[in-house]
Amino acid sequence: YFYWYINGNNNASDLSSTYSEWTYYPTISNIGINNITLIIFNADWTEFRINWQVNVTSVNMPPIVTEPHIWVEGMGPASRSPYITDTVECYSGDYSDLDGDPQNESGTGWKWYVNGADVSSNKTLNLSSYNQKDNLTCAQRVQDSYGLYSSWTNSSTVQINGSQAIVTELNTNANSSVVLKKGEIININVTAIDPDNDNYIMYVCTVYTTSSSGCPAGTEMCNSSFVSSGSVAACTYNTSDDNVTIGPEIFNYYVYICDTEGVCSAAPYMLDYALYVNQEGSLILNKGWNLIALPASYIYENGSEKIMDAEEFLIYINGSMVAYYNATLQKYFIHMLGSSVNNFLIRNDESYYVYLDANTTLNMDGKTIAPFTKQLKTGWNFINYPTIIDADTILQQPSAFQHVYRYSVGKGTGKLIKYSKTESGTNFNTELGFGIIIYSDTNAVLNYTG
Structure with a gap:
């Protein structure tokens, strides 16, 4: 029989054997000198004992x-x-x-x-x-x-949280299909069902979050009160607080819900809306011819941006004829109400002669016209300069500009009032909504800085 001992210990089953060979994997506790003893008994139980030492310098370390x-x-x-x-x-x-x-x-x-x-x-x-x-x-x-x-x-x-409330309906007037005027009210309504029948609240934020405590400070648009499962949670936001200069500018926002146990949407609904600064005013137009220009970049109908053609323009201003002067061709194109001839687009950097059958006060609104650069041709150019400026300042731009005209409407008649670099005359101011005519000696560039 063979008995193996390590450091005097044979109590553990892996430290003793009745075989002449023994395998033992040292652990970290065996680092250093280890005393090994082998005791052999023969058939008459005569004992033979052998002792030696093993120096363990490294062992298999656990992962x-x-x-x-x-x-x-x-x-x-x-x-x-x-x-x-x-x-x-x-x-x-x-x-x-x-x-x-x-x-x-x-x-x-x-x-x-x-x-x-x-x-x-x-x-x-x-x-x-x-x-x-x-x-x-x-x-x-x-x-x-x-x-x-x-x-x-x-x-x-x-x-472990309870079940999430499930949004069954979300309605808002602020989404990517509409353009809003700054100052309009955004309405957000959500209906949700909570499997645990918990009440829930809606949060609307300008950043992505699903915190049960609501929007981070400074990012709140609005939030509802707690409502019962299946009821409508609603809140409103006034876009007057949005930072927009002219627009349209895109604003993102996020809608999510949380129940009374603090279980919130896995991810918020991400929505966006476009917002512009609206300009409103009135143009007093006289019976007969008027030289007018759009004081705002576009007309907005039902929140949608719209560029008008000549026919739509006449309907909008209640006119019967509109004339466009092509400076390149140096000729007029006239569109008459109800006709399909010369149905040109109305540009926000041009001015147009329009004929009205009666005096009209036109209430208009739209977006502030952004700065632009316009290439003028030699000769006459019908221009929209959509801010109030005096004629002398306009003539200080390119040296090629020689004369500026405005159209003055009298009692059923009208005439051009001229201001020139080389001739005596009275300086005048432009008027929003009314066009001017610039005469240039050569092709030149007009810069409208806004």
Whole structure:
């Protein structure tokens, strides 16, 4: 019989053997000098004892695994807090081994704890058997290629949430299909069903968030009060607070809901709207001919941006004829109401002669005209200069500009009033909504700076 001892210990089963060969893997506790004893008994129980020492300088170190993570199955790092309707996954921490031993993947172990009780040894856990607000922890251990295990490493503990409220309807007048005037009110209405029959609240923010405490400071647009499951949550926002100079400018916003248990939307609804600064005013037009220009860039109808053609323009101003002077061709084109001939587009950098059958006060609105550069031709150019400026200042632009004219309407008649660089005359101011004519000696550029 053969009996093996290491440091006098043969109590553990792996430290004794009745065989002449014995294999033992030292652990970290065996670093240094180890006393080995072999006792041999023959058939008449005569004892032979042999002693020697083994100096262990290195051993197989156990592997290490960092903290695993609890993720909702299939969602990965972007995972939210788990709900009782979810299956969760214990996602592996990082494996390392001081000896550089590779991992034995099949030796990986898992545990799930609910409120501290060990409930499963699988990698995933379905939460339908547990309760809202139960505490959930997973643990992992790993094994190296020599069969040595790490200690168990726990994940952070998370709380199981109740079910999310489900949005069944969202209505708003602020979406990508409309353009709003600054100062208009945005209405947002949401209807949601909560499987737990909890009340819920709606938050509307300018940033992406699903915090149960609402929008981060400075990003709030509006929020509703708490309403019962199935009822409408509503709030309003005044666009006067938006920072827009001319527009249209795009503004994004996010809508999400949270119930009374703090369970919020997995992701908010992202919406946007376009906003412009509206200009409003009146033009007093006389019977007969008027030289007019759009004082605003476009006309907005039902929130939609619109560029008018000559026919639409005549209907809008209640006119019967509109004349356009083409500076390149040096000729007029006339469109008559109801005709399909010369139905040209109305540009915001041009001016037009229009004929009205009666005196008219035209109420107009639209977007402030942005700065532009216009190429003028030699000769006459019919221009819209959409801000108040005096004629002398206009003539200070290119040296080629020689004369500026405005059209003065009298009692049923009209005439051009001229201001010239080279001739005596009275300087005059332009008027919003009324055109001017510039005579240039050569092709030149007019800069409208806004």
